[in-house]
Amino acid sequence: MRLHLLIFPALVACGGGFEAFTWSSKAPLPIPRTDLALASLGGNLYAIGGYSGSTLARLDQYAPDANTWTQKASLLSARREFAAGVMNDKIYVACGMAWTDPNAVTYVMTTEEYDPVADRWSARAQCPMPQAFNSVSWTATSSSRVTLSFRSPRTAAASSAKSASNRL
Secondary structure (H helix, E strand, C coil), X not given: CCCEEEECCCCCEECXXXXXXXXXXXXXXXXXXXXXXXXXXXXXXXXXXXXXXXXXCCEEEEECCCCXXXXXXXXCCCCECCEEEEECCEEEEECCEECCCCCCCEECCCEXXXXXXXXXXXXXXXXXXXXXXXXXXXXXXXXXXXXXXXXXXXXXXXXXCEEEEEEC
């Protein structure tokens, strides 16, 4: 089974109503996967990492005008279930997990920056949490600061959530 990218125009408010939208099928992602992140930058969509039989370091760029996917530079560390975001025309990924066997989970605590002009990943600051976390989310709070929210895998209680901010 191949996964297909489905694109639809956003609902647009106009005069108290919404314009109709439709779904349409586009070029399939070259490697179907789960647990990936998506980022939009410069009019393109980027499919980052994920899982497809093994944890992936793969980066694919979708160009909507050409309806094509192009493989780009691989992440420095394969990861799935991670935080990703765009800031200052760069894509950032942080934390995550790398595993095939759910009884042998490895936590990824690195942060990486992707420069689409150079097609290159660079290592950035380590994730600031000393223990393993999952359910990581990303919020850009300014042009140079990001807040990552971590949730402990040991408990689902909301009180276990922690945040850390770091300049990138």
